[in-house]
Amino acid sequence: MSSPEWKNPVIKWVDSRLPVFSMMHHSTAGYPTPRNLNYWWNFGSLALTVLIVMVVSGIILAMQYTPNTAMAFDSVERIMRDVNYGWLIRYVHMNGASMFFIVVYIHIFRGFYYGSYKGPREILWIIGVIIMLLMMGTAFMGYVLPWGQMSLWGATVITNLFSAFPIVGEYIVTLLWGGFSVDNPTLNRFFALHYLLPFVLFGLVGLHLWALHEVKSNNPLGIEMKQPEDSIPFHPYFTIKDLFGMGVFFMFFLAFVFWAPNYMGHPDNYIEANPLVTPAHIVPEWYFLPYYAILRAVTFDIFWIIPAKLGGVIAMFASILVWMALPWLDRSKVKSGKFRPVYKWFFWVFFANFVFLGYLGGMPAEEPYVTMSQMATAYYFIHFFVIMPLLGKLEKTVDLPESIAASVLKKSGDA
Amino acid sequence: MRKLIIAAVAAFTFGMGTAHAAGGEYHPELKNPTWSFEGVFGQYDKKQLRRGFQIYNEVCSSCHGLRLVAYRNLMDLGFSEDEVKEIAGEKEVRVAHNDIGEELNDDGEFFTRPAKPSDRFVSPYPNNAAAIDANGALPPDLSLMAKARMGGPEYIYSFLMGYAEEIPAEVSSQKGFTENEDKNFNLYFPGYYNSMPPQITEELVEYEDGAPMTAEQHAQDIAAFLNWAAEPELDERKSMGLKVMLFLLVLTAMLYALKRKIWANVKH
Amino acid sequence: MADTATNVENKTEGGESRRDFLLLATSAVGVAGTATAIWPFVDSMNPSADVLALSTTEVDISQIEEGQSVTVVWRGKPVFVRHRTAEEIEQAAKDDSAALIDTQKDADRVQKAEWLILLGVCTHLGCVPLGQKPGDPKGEFGGWFCPCHGSHYDTSGRIRKGPAPLNLEVPPYAFLDDETVKIG
Numbered sequence: 001m002s003s004p005e006w007k008n009p010v011i012k013w014v015d016s017r018l019p020v021f022s023m024m025h026h027s028t029a030g031y032p033t034p035r036n037l038n039y040w041w042n043f044g045s046l047a048l049t050v051l052i053v054m055v056v057s058g059i060i061l062a063m064q065y066t067p068n069t070a071m072a073f074d075s076v077e078r079i080m081r082d083v084n085y086g087w088l089i090r091y092v093h094m095n096g097a098s099m100f101f102i103v104v105y106i107h108i109f110r111g112f113y114y115g116s117y118k119g120p121r122e123i124l125w126i127i128g129v130i131i132m133l134l135m136m137g138t139a140f141m142g143y144v145l146p147w148g149q150m151s152l153w154g155a156t157v158i159t160n161l162f163s164a165f166p167i168v169g170e171y172i173v174t175l176l177w178g179g180f181s182v183d184n185p186t187l188n189r190f191f192a193l194h195y196l197l198p199f200v201l202f203g204l205v206g207l208h209l210w211a212l213h214e215v216k217s218n219n220p221l222g223i224e225m226k227q228p229e230d231s232i233p234f235h236p237y238f239t240i241k242d243l244f245g246m247g248v249f250f251m252f253f254l255a256f257v258f259w260a261p262n263y264m265g266h267p268d269n270y271i272e273a274n275p276l277v278t279p280a281h282i283v284p285e286w287y288f289l290p291y292y293a294i295l296r297a298v299t300f301d302i303f304w305i306i307p308a309k310l311g312g313v314i315a316m317f318a319s320i321l322v323w324m325a326l327p328w329l330d331r332s333k334v335k336s337g338k339f340r341p342v343y344k345w346f347f348w349v350f351f352a353n354f355v356f357l358g359y360l361g362g363m364p365a366e367e368p369y370v371t372m373s374q375m376a377t378a379y380y381f382i383h384f385f386v387i388m389p390l391l392g393k394l395e396k397t398v399d400l401p402e403s404i405a406a407s408v409l410k411k412s413g414d415a
Numbered sequence: 416m417r418k419l420i421i422a423a424v425a426a427f428t429f430g431m432g433t434a435h436a437a438g439g440e441y442h443p444e445l446k447n448p449t450w451s452f453e454g455v456f457g458q459y460d461k462k463q464l465r466r467g468f469q470i471y472n473e474v475c476s477s478c479h480g481l482r483l484v485a486y487r488n489l490m491d492l493g494f495s496e497d498e499v500k501e502i503a504g505e506k507e508v509r510v511a512h513n514d515i516g517e518e519l520n521d522d523g524e525f526f527t528r529p530a531k532p533s534d535r536f537v538s539p540y541p542n543n544a545a546a547i548d549a550n551g552a553l554p555p556d557l558s559l560m561a562k563a564r565m566g567g568p569e570y571i572y573s574f575l576m577g578y579a580e581e582i583p584a585e586v587s588s589q590k591g592f593t594e595n596e597d598k599n600f601n602l603y604f605p606g607y608y609n610s611m612p613p614q615i616t617e618e619l620v621e622y623e624d625g626a627p628m629t630a631e632q633h634a635q636d637i638a639a640f641l642n643w644a645a646e647p648e649l650d651e652r653k654s655m656g657l658k659v660m661l662f663l664l665v666l667t668a669m670l671y672a673l674k675r676k677i678w679a680n681v682k683h
Numbered sequence: 684m685a686d687t688a689t690n691v692e693n694k695t696e697g698g699e700s701r702r703d704f705l706l707l708a709t710s711a712v713g714v715a716g717t718a719t720a721i722w723p724f725v726d727s728m729n730p731s732a733d734v735l736a737l738s739t740t741e742v743d744i745s746q747i748e749e750g751q752s753v754t755v756v757w758r759g760k761p762v763f764v765r766h767r768t769a770e771e772i773e774q775a776a777k778d779d780s781a782a783l784i785d786t787q788k789d790a791d792r793v794q795k796a797e798w799l800i801l802l803g804v805c806t807h808l809g810c811v812p813l814g815q816k817p818g819d820p821k822g823e824f825g826g827w828f829c830p831c832h833g834s835h836y837d838t839s840g841r842i843r844k845g846p847a848p849l850n851l852e853v854p855p856y857a858f859l860d861d862e863t864v865k866i867g
Contacts, residue, residue, distance in 0.1 A: 057724070077558075083732075240673055247671075251663045268563070666716055
């Protein structure tokens with residue numbers, strides 16, 4: 001894939017000094033993509049689309065929002081009632097956050113199923129996990145900004161977690177808060193950081209795409225492109241397919257914005273933050289629920305020296321960091337679940353368990369939910385630390401096709 | 416297996432949105448009257464909103480504020496600018512200083528002026544402490560009540576109609592339940608006992624548009640009004656939604672057709 | 684990349700023009716949709732409903748005595764409402780023929796001669812001129828004096844001396860009745 005010969009003299013002049021045009025060509029018409037990608041491969045471009053929607057809507061909202069505890073709630077209501085189309089932009093931003101996580105979860109689970117985390121895509125995968133962590137931080141801080149009851153109390157619970165760290169815990173929490181509780185200094189700095197992090201995300205997405213372009217996309221068969229017949233250029237085939245995917249996505253997204261804008265939210269956040277009244281059930285937004293379940297599952301001290309609170313925090317962070325280790329935990333030579341009948345089964349069980357953890361995270365911390373959370377959490381880690389390595393050693397995989405082209409020809413021959 | 420799991424997960428996630436919190440207090444299912452503004456094509460019934468406003472103005476406003484709504488917003492209900500000026504003018508609003516720059520009058524009180532349409536609704540009490548002092552408990556501001564409670568307008572309607580003389584067995588048989596003589600028993604209120612006595616009775620206010628003055632009608636009208644107070648943009652939101660969705664349907668169909676054309680001769 | 688050449692082309696004439704039309708039509712619809720989608724974001728920066736609600740101010744002028752001036756706020760700026768005396772009106776009319784920096788007849792600057800309503804913003808660099816309160820300097824022409832750079836305005840609010848280029852602006856206003864003026 002060498003750069004094309006530019007005919008237009010202006011393009012040629014610019015490109016020889018700053019190869020923007022060559023770069024664009026390299027990423028589109030000149031970029032080989034496996035011809036057999038299915039629609040699960042649309043979710044990466046959808047994630048970038050949502051990031052752009054969030055940044056644009058966020059900047060417009062930031063023009064009208066006031067990050068001071070005395071005015072934050074009212075400034076959001078002013079946006080909803082008085083700013084032209086304010087209600088639309090606010091609901092786009094609010095539901096866009098949920099959409100971001102829906103799209104990214106599907107993108108990640110696609111990676112789990114098809115072995116997209118395996119070599120040579122380890123760094124691509126790890127950058128992805130870092131993106132996910134930053135997304136979570138951004139979303140957490142963003143939720144605090146409207147300064148409703150859940151904003152305040154969710155922030156209180158999660159920032160309090162850091163006190164679990166031995167010796168430095170209390171100091172960390174005071175530093176985070178800028179005071180003695182979640183209050184105005186906390187709100188103000190969360191606003192600054194919430195505005196900043198998405199631009200860090202853009203940088204990371206750039207690295208993510210750079211790494212991708214080096215190793216090229218995985219595909220449903222999990223076998224690498226070997227010959228020209230295996231691939232087709234990204235443009236126009238996948239540009240149009242991605243655009244179609246965006247059309248479908250926006251219909252799904254905007255259905256919520258226009259007809260069920262508060263479905264994924266919590267009514268308590270329409271009550272102004274009150275430090276003297278704790279809501280009956282403090283629940284994070286749905287996309288954090290699985291980790292919330294894991295956090296609350298550790299109700300006992302570990303090995304007698306790690307207190308339960310710290311154990312919960314460690315388990316919670318570990319549940320995401322373990323994804324980074326996946327390329328080394330799963331040693332199977334076969335990438336795609338398509339040719340791994342046993343892994344395929346365990347993948348679906350893992351997925352069901354993850355959803356179950358999400359459900360448990362929304363339940364009060366009482367029996368039988370506590371015991372169920374403990375079992376689901378145990379299974380979560382068993383999947384990564386026991387099942388994946390064992391499968392790599394013991395699973396009898398199905399024979400792989402010769403090549404992508406061979407498999408595609410065979411398929412269309414049968415059709 | 417996979418299809419089973421996907422179906423179960425889908426049913427689960429959508430079911431979660433509508434189910435009540437599991438393992439909590441017993442409450443009967445919320446009453447579900449038909450709202451003109453529910454559903455994909457829903458729009459407010461302005462006559463109903465005006466009746467609801469009448470109830471708020473004549474009954475609720477003595478204790479409950481509506482501070483996020485501006486008097487000028489009432490023009491959306493069909494009131495003219497003059498009618499809105501009159502409604503606003505009935506209340507007094509504090510001014511920072513009078514025309515010659517003084518802040519307090521000879522009695523040491525703040526100056527006031529009649530409210531204008533650009534002002535927001537004047538709350539019945541100057542602050543929460545005064546409200547609690549007058550009522551024993553704090554009557555919440557109602558601007559967002561329809562969004563701040565699970566079930567929204569259904570909850571408000573059920574709550575207003577949910578005061579009961581007799582405590583049903585499902586409630587009293589619960590562990591830890593004790594009667595409270597000082598407050599008012601309500602089937603739908605979390606904790607069952609509310610400081611506000613029942614308010615909705617037949618012929619609570621005099622309707623001038625011929626609508627029946629039943630308790631149910633009053634409750635439904637005030638619930639609809641409060642939904643408007645919380646979601647004044649609903650009419651525009653839903654009608655814009657229809658246009659946007661139709662447009663997207665067309666555009667997505669065209670994108671699909673173009674995709675099929677471009678991929679026509681490519682084996683994949 | 685042999686596929687690029689063979690697959691992107693459409694062999695038949697009819698097929699190719701059909702796809703080009705579809706491409707053109709879809710692009711047009713897409714661009715139209717994107718432009719429509721961008722509009723709310725831009726429009727949100729326009730004055731919001733609460734700001735527009737304050738775009739007019741009604742002033743009760745029944746309590747303003749002859750010779751008295753009152754300052755009200757309109758769209759965030761001061762507005763001078765002066766109940767002019769007969770002498771002030773006479774002087775203003777006489778000065779119609781004086782050497783004016785910004786020529787304008789007094790009669791063109793008022794709807795009712797005794798009520799002079801002006802934007803209290805100096806047309807030089809935006810300071811608020813003095814002359815509203817009883818003890819204030821009124822400048823050499825009996826109207827207002829801007830302390831920032833020494834602009835003098837007369838009893839019709841016209842610039843007479845100093846760096847300001849234009850007369851004090853007359854905002855849009857209307858008398859709703861004898862006691863009320865609506866500005867804006």
